[in-house]
Amino acid sequence: MQLESNHGRGVSLVVAAKLPAPAGRNGLPRGAAWDAARPVAFCSDWQGRRPDPLRETEVRLLWSPEFLFIRFRARYRGIHVFPEANTRRDQLWLRDVAEVFIQADPGNPWQYREFEISPNGSWLDLDIRLDPDVKERRKSDLHCALTSKVAVDASARVWVAELALPMNCLTAQFRPDAIWKINFFRVEGVEPARFYSAWRPTHTPQPNFHVPEAFGDLRFSSE
Numbered sequence: 001m002q003l004e005s006n007h008g009r010g011v012s013l014v015v016a017a018k019l020p021a022p023a024g025r026n027g028l029p030r031g032a033a034w035d036a037a038r039p040v041a042f043c044s045d046w047q048g049r050r051p052d053p054l055r056e057t058e059v060r061l062l063w064s065p066e067f068l069f070i071r072f073r074a075r076y077r078g079i080h081v082f083p084e085a086n087t088r089r090d091q092l093w094l095r096d097v098a099e100v101f102i103q104a105d106p107g108n109p110w111q112y113r114e115f116e117i118s119p120n121g122s123w124l125d126l127d128i129r130l131d132p133d134v135k136e137r138r139k140s141d142l143h144c145a146l147t148s149k150v151a152v153d154a155s156a157r158v159w160v161a162e163l164a165l166p167m168n169c170l171t172a173q174f175r176p177d178a179i180w181k182i183n184f185f186r187v188e189g190v191e192p193a194r195f196y197s198a199w200r201p202t203h204t205p206q207p208n209f210h211v212p213e214a215f216g217d218l219r220f221s222s223e
Helices: 031-036
Strands: 013-018 040-042 057-063 067-075 097-103 111-117 123-131 136-141 147-153 158-166 180-188 195-198 216-220
Touching: 031 057, 040 180, 057 180, 067 097, 097 158, 111 158
Parallel strands: 013 057, 013 216
Antiparallel strands: 040 057, 057 067, 067 158, 097 111, 097 180, 111 123, 123 136, 147 158, 180 195, 180 216
16 A cells, blocks of 8 residues: 655645454454555654654554544654653643644634644643634643553654544544544654654744644545
8 A cells, every 4th residue: 555645745635444344352443454544644844844754654544433543653763751651641742742633623623622642652632722813722621532552663663553532522423424624743852853743734933733724634435
């Protein structure tokens, strides 16, 4: 299966494949199921510049009527995390994370969900509301009943995270023919060499992922 990258190509669509077999006992897709999803990848910064293949992020999505499943495969140069592992933690973005922003309601472009996962298994789930007039961002905790797992392969310098996000945490009524908006991000390292990368660049002067107009499209495949 061909890997689609945003570097130099302007890819703006990601497709979630229908879960081809029942999830495992842990609530996540079984390993081979992820092969049904066409991956997208990115390694450039939030301005679409400075590509770093050694920090490439590959993303695959699967869906069922009850869950949206997301898999990050993150190459890394180093790992910088909070000491707490496998727990919900506020301000997780201050350390290494992979992130997804999901906007299920096209009629309300200033509200979306934010999910983060760290290399040591901690996570964060937020509801985000932007006020474009005053450039203010309000966030509130979601406390979704999400499921996740993370594995680190130190020899290959890769960490892999899987998330199962309940559909009822994303939308009041899921319709597989709907088109959602979405974006993916990574943060790695310590200032001043901290690396902020994005699937769909936001092109802000300083690192800022909260730019809904930069989000790409998410479609749900029946295959």
